[in-house]
Amino acid sequence: MIMRAGQALLLPANPVFIWGTLMGVLLFEMALQMAWLGQAAWAPDLLALTLVFWTVHQPRRIGVGVAFGLGLLIDVHQGALLGQHALAYSVMCFLAVLIHRRLLWFDWLRQTAHVLLLFVLAHALQWLVRALAGDGGPDLWMALAPLWQAALWPLATVLLLAPQRRAHDPDDDRPL
Structure with a gap:
């Protein structure tokens, strides 16, 4: 793939780091829900953000199958309708795979706009599944969660790509 001008050449992603961040965010989100947030409708879904990233x-490492499995874990932990998060995460990650090459060419502002649509769709699917199951209708606070997630996209990009960045001091021993 041809890189944009000014884009940094990244080291390969360490699989241990990838799975560590996913499991860490899963445990962090579970702890937040048990501690003080509960199942707040306005709270950003950090696992969805990390999955999309x-x-x-x-x-090739993280895809729809991983999203489905983590979605089932979240459903069991929250006591939600089984498959609600699994369906939303699977569709969201499928669409992320479809647009991943295009998304990487954009700057962070346009990337944020694209992932906002993915997060809105995932939350709409969760609401639709709950509505079909007889749960109540949506409230206004549910619209804040995808906005928070999209606002966290640039921060997630900086934090999760940090271990892959090359050293800024070139020398004669390193060709790149």
């Missing part, structure tokens, strides 16, 4: 940047 790794699906965009490493589609």
Whole structure:
């Protein structure tokens, strides 16, 4: 793939780091829900954010199957309708795989706009599944969660790509 001018050449992603971030965010989100947030509708879904990030940047390692499995884990932990998060995460990651090459060419602002649509779709699917199951209708606070997630996209990009960045001091021993 031809890189844009000014784009840094990244080291390969360490699989241990990828899986460590996914498991860490899963445990962090579970702890937050048990501690003080509960199941707040406005809270950003950090696992969905991390799943989309790794699906965009490493589609051969993290994909729809991983998203489905983690979605089932979240459903069991929250006591939600089984398959609600699994369906939303699977569709979201499938669409992320479809647009991952295009998304990487954009700057962070346009990337944020694209992933906002993915997050809105995932939350709409969760609401639709709950509505079909007889749960109540949506409230206004549910619209804040995808906005928070999209606002966290640039921060997630900086933090999760940090271990892959090359050293800034070139020398004669390193060709790149």
